[in-house]
Amino acid sequence: xxxxxxxxxxxxxxxxxxxxxxxxxxxxxxxxxxxxxxxxxxxxxxxxxxxxxxxxxxxxxxxxxxxxxxxxxxxxxxxxxxxxxxxxxxxxxxxxxxxxxxxxxxxxxxxxxxxxxxxxxxxxxxxxxxxxxxxxxxxxxxxxxxxxxxxxxxxxxxxxxxxxxxxxxxxxxxxxxxxxxxxxxxxxxxxxxxxxxxxxxxxxxxxxxxxxxxxxxxxxxxxxxxxxxxxxxxxxxxxxxxxxxxxxxxxxxxxxxxxxxxxxxxxxxxxxxxxxxxxxxxxxxxxxxxxxx
Amino acid sequence: xxxxxxxxxxxxxxxxxxxxxxxxxxxxxxxxxxxxxxxxxxxxxxxxxxxxxxxxxxxxxxxxxxxxxxxxxxxxxxxxxxxxxxxxxxxxxxxxxxxxxxxxxxxxxxxxxxxxxxxxxxxxxxxxxxxxxxxxxxxxxxxxxxxxxxxxxxxxxxxxxxxxxxxxxxxxxxxxxxxxxxxxxxxxxxxxxxxxxxxxxxxxxxxxxxxxxxxxxxxxxxxxxxxxxxxxxxxxxxxxxxxxxxxxxxxxxxxxxxxxxxxxxxxxxxxxxxxxxxxxxxxxxxxxxxxxxxxxxxxxxxxxxxxxxxxxxxxxxxxxxxxxxxxxxxxxxxxxxxxxxxxxxxxxxxxxxxxxxxxxxxxxxxxxxxxxxxxxxxxxxxxxxxxxxxxxxxxxxxxxxxxxxxxxxxxxxxxxxxxxxxxxxxxxxxxxxxxxxxxxxx
Numbered sequence: 001x002x003x004x005x006x007x008x009x010x011x012x013x014x015x016x017x018x019x020x021x022x023x024x025x026x027x028x029x030x031x032x033x034x035x036x037x038x039x040x041x042x043x044x045x046x047x048x049x050x051x052x053x054x055x056x057x058x059x060x061x062x063x064x065x066x067x068x069x070x071x072x073x074x075x076x077x078x079x080x081x082x083x084x085x086x087x088x089x090x091x092x093x094x095x096x097x098x099x100x101x102x103x104x105x106x107x108x109x110x111x112x113x114x115x116x117x118x119x120x121x122x123x124x125x126x127x128x129x130x131x132x133x134x135x136x137x138x139x140x141x142x143x144x145x146x147x148x149x150x151x152x153x154x155x156x157x158x159x160x161x162x163x164x165x166x167x168x169x170x171x172x173x174x175x176x177x178x179x180x181x182x183x184x185x186x187x188x189x190x191x192x193x194x195x196x197x198x199x200x201x202x203x204x205x206x207x208x209x210x211x212x213x214x215x216x217x218x219x220x221x222x223x224x225x226x227x228x229x230x231x232x233x234x235x236x237x238x239x240x241x242x243x244x245x246x247x248x249x250x251x252x253x254x255x256x257x258x259x260x261x262x263x264x265x266x267x268x269x270x271x272x273x274x275x276x277x278x279x280x281x282x283x284x285x286x287x288x289x290x291x292x293x
Numbered sequence: 294x295x296x297x298x299x300x301x302x303x304x305x306x307x308x309x310x311x312x313x314x315x316x317x318x319x320x321x322x323x324x325x326x327x328x329x330x331x332x333x334x335x336x337x338x339x340x341x342x343x344x345x346x347x348x349x350x351x352x353x354x355x356x357x358x359x360x361x362x363x364x365x366x367x368x369x370x371x372x373x374x375x376x377x378x379x380x381x382x383x384x385x386x387x388x389x390x391x392x393x394x395x396x397x398x399x400x401x402x403x404x405x406x407x408x409x410x411x412x413x414x415x416x417x418x419x420x421x422x423x424x425x426x427x428x429x430x431x432x433x434x435x436x437x438x439x440x441x442x443x444x445x446x447x448x449x450x451x452x453x454x455x456x457x458x459x460x461x462x463x464x465x466x467x468x469x470x471x472x473x474x475x476x477x478x479x480x481x482x483x484x485x486x487x488x489x490x491x492x493x494x495x496x497x498x499x500x501x502x503x504x505x506x507x508x509x510x511x512x513x514x515x516x517x518x519x520x521x522x523x524x525x526x527x528x529x530x531x532x533x534x535x536x537x538x539x540x541x542x543x544x545x546x547x548x549x550x551x552x553x554x555x556x557x558x559x560x561x562x563x564x565x566x567x568x569x570x571x572x573x574x575x576x577x578x579x580x581x582x583x584x585x586x587x588x589x590x591x592x593x594x595x596x597x598x599x600x601x602x603x604x605x606x607x608x609x610x611x612x613x614x615x616x617x618x619x620x621x622x623x624x625x626x627x628x629x630x631x632x633x634x635x636x637x638x639x640x641x642x643x644x645x646x647x648x649x650x651x652x653x654x655x656x657x658x659x660x661x662x663x664x665x666x667x668x669x670x671x672x673x674x675x676x677x678x679x680x681x682x683x684x685x686x687x688x689x690x691x692x693x694x695x696x697x698x699x700x701x702x703x704x705x706x707x708x709x710x711x712x713x714x715x716x717x718x719x720x721x722x723x724x725x726x727x728x729x730x731x732x733x734x735x
Contacts, residue, residue: 004569006462034481040733041731042396042733043393043396043690043730043733044372044397044398044399045372045374045375045376046733048732050732073345077464083673084570127547127551127554128544128546128555129487129554129555129558129560130554130555130558130560144483145725146544146545148546148547148551148704148707149708150544150708151708161582218501227482236548236590238700238701238704239545239704239708240701240704240708241701252397255365255369256365256369256693256694256697257691257693257697258368258369258372258393258694258696259694265715282645
């Protein structure tokens with residue numbers, strides 16, 4: 001059992017730096033956030049204890065519930081549409097066609113772009129008055145999109161841009177995953193008379209499940225936390241708060257609207273949500289994914 | 294025993310030597326003061342030049358400008374930094390933060406700065422509406438710096454193309470609406486009008502008709518408890534705005550400066566925007582079309598005349614600066630009030646030159662004849678009144694949030710929702726915020 005016979009304390013020394021970093025940068029701020037969530041902060045920094053009021057008002061606030069609802073829809077779209085599209089593209093680029101490497105790189109490079117840059121690009125392309133796409137669409141259909149005022153347009157824009165940004169990353173992992181699917185299994189399926197469709201769903205997809213499970217988790221984290229940069233650049237949460245997702249609302253409430261207490265309460269709740277999602281995903285991915293060949 | 298004492302003494306001597314050495318080197322270095330600001334775009338270079346010139350002529354003083362983000366972020370960061378004891382000596386705060394800064398207990402009111410240094414300074418030299426805006430009980434609380442107001446920018450070529458007289462831009466909202474329809478009909482543009490800072494345009498519309506935004510004397514006689522709208526005026530105004538949105542005359546242009554792009558590329562004819570965009574717009578447009586400017590539109594003469602609002606920002610000083618630092622800050626403030634500096638600042642940004650002397654110098658050198666667009670905002674704000682609470686500008690603690698709620702209402706209206714319901718909802722939200730803010734003072 002004793003792996004370090006003559007060095008009883010060595011393991012503790014070795015993990016100490018990580019523990020210190022975690023305590024200082026994670027545990028301590030988290031404890032502070034919990035404390036803050038029971039207070040209201042005046043614009044000049046005084047704290048006033050308000051008990052559970054921040055939490056009670058949070059769940060009673062139509063704006064918060066709206067934000068929660070939109071975040072759930074947004075995440076579902078980013079994960080669902082994003083993974084489906086990436087898997088399709090990954091399948092196409094792993095076919096035996098000329099220039100596979102070119103296509104793979106062409107699809108993957110978008111991940112090298114920061115969400116901020118992607119956001120600026122998309123917001124210019126769809127700018128209501130000078131955007132290229134806006135012009136083309138209004139030329140074809142006569143309808144001009146204005147994502148500054150139309151909540152649905154803004155929501156779709158942000159979602160599409162977020163899916164697009166994550167495409168490269170997802171494709172990259174799917175391509176790697178697909179290349180690891182043993183060819184002899186697929187051949188065996190063909191010989192047994194399985195259609196390509198059946199082969200994909202019965203052989204390839206189950207064997208991809210560790211990759212898929214991993215990507216679901218990464219995309220969830222992306223939708224919940226990393227979409228921030230995109231939102232901040234493209235819509236700033238507007239119009240009419242339609243793109244004010246939970247993480248962005250915390251930032252707006254805490255730093256823009258100077259309601260730190262309320263923002264702290266929201267961040268504690270967001271932590272609970274993400275912790276549950278994470279636990280469920282790790283549980284299902286370790287139990288359900290097919291790791292054996 | 295003896296050796297321990299000796300060692301301790303040696304250590305003490307060493308420490309002392311280091312401390313004294315530190316002080317000696319510190320004395321040789323210039324006194325540094327950080328200056329947090331939000332001047333982005335073309336204004337950043339102008340500001341850096343002003344600061345660099347000051348540092349060059351004052352070798353023993355050094356102002357260090359730091360761009361800390363948007364106005365909103367600057368305010369939030371100053372507050373957080375103050376609590377952590379890391380705040381800068383000077384911070385630039387937008388007009389929205391005025392009440393919060395007054396209530397903060399973190400600053401030295403501007404009028405006390407010369408007093409504390411045993412000097413005198415004549416605050417009468419600054420343009421009256423600016424002084425009014427930033428004063429409390431007749432004393433100036435922040436140093437006037439980059440003040441602006443809103444005006445209309447218009448594309449004179451568009452008016453000509455639509456058969457309209459470019460010398461007669463719209464003066465009322467009704468006319469604006471009609472002009473817009475004509476421009477669209479003539480096929481010159483698809484949308485005629487857009488705003489920057491839509492929430493501020495709403496505030497401006499009230500002030501322009503001498504109407505108060507909030508109770509308690511527009512927040513100038515006490516902390517307001519509720520906003521004064523929706524009322525008959527906002528009803529009338531927003532009815533026209535709704536119609537303009539419906540007919541495509543008004544296209545909502547985002548929260549801050551997004552609409553400028555549409556104007557500069559000739560997509561719209563009218564832009565309501567801060568004067569601080571003037572130089573940026575003139576430079577970008579160049580000779581592509583003729584940019585002209587005029588006063589903000591009024592609703593009708595049934596309402597009294599007020600004034601457009603002072604916007605932009607002013608400078609606050611932390612109340613924890615040393616006298617030595619305060620001396621540097623005061624010298625810097627005196628420097629930016631110098632006529633040549635104020636003139637340079639105005640010519641390159643479009644912000645008002647803050648002092649009367651600078652205005653005279655500009656007039657004497659023929660600047661306003663040479664660039665009449667630089668005069669528009671002046672004439673507008675100096676020809677209006679500034680002695681009523683309504684025209685001097687409102688003051689409220691949760692102003693930033695209030696603006697966001699007004700913006701939300703305007704976004705709904707631009708998107709075709711019922712204006713009364715939209716505004717009513719936002720008013721209720723703001724009133725709740727006002728109650729919450731006032732709870733801190735109970």
